[in-house]
Amino acid sequence: MIKIKVSAVPERGFCRCGKRWPHEGAIVSREDFTDEQWAILQAEKMIKLEPVEDEPDKEEPEETATGLSAEEVKAIKDGIAGSESSEILEDETKKAFDASKERLAQLIDVFTQLGPDDMTQSGTPSVKAVEAALGADVTAAEIGEAWTFYQARLEEQTGKNNESGEAE
Structure with a gap:
């Protein structure tokens, strides 16, 4: 590789x-x-x-600024195209979110790299921080809709992780 x-x-x-x-x-x-x-x-x-040079001894999962591993972020992003998430996009998020799925994936990438100083008082990413990281203009509404989708996927992922770790 x-x-x-x-x-x-x-x-x-x-x-x-x-x-x-x-x-x-x-x-x-x-x-x-x-x-x-x-x-x-x-x-x-x-x-x-x-x-x-490939370093096979160092295969630790990379952790993002949100504390999620790279695998967990990939699972969230993959969920955008998955059947369950596609239904959620159509039923809830897509109504108010006109950006493409690719744009949503770009915003999720940015969200994983933001720190506490990049958030507003209400706990959402600031427009300034997202624009700086994305290198493109973005609206507060676009961030809000993408953030809502991202938070829902985080909760869904956390729930799945908790379910798989519970003893019977």
Whole structure:
């Protein structure tokens, strides 16, 4: 498996191919991208790509700023396209949330990287922090709807984890 360090040139990070790339870099596998996505990353001047030697001894799950492992975040994002979550999107969230599923996935990526200082007094991510991390304009309504969806998925994920850990 080919590992690559993807680093954003801007200090605040940079979004491309549905992911926010930190300035410090993120280690990814080439196999995680389609040929089209890989070509986009290679052509992007705001991103640096560096080969990384594989370290098989260090396979600890990466933890996000929310305290979730990378696997848990992936499960939430995968739920966007899953049948149960698609129904929720159609029935509840999609009515008020006009952005695409890709935009929702981008916002979820940003949410996992925000810290307590990036939140408003009401506990939602601030527009300023999300725009800085996303590298694009975003409305408070868009953040609110995406945050509601994200929180529901977190609760759903937490419930599943609690159920599987309970003794009979």
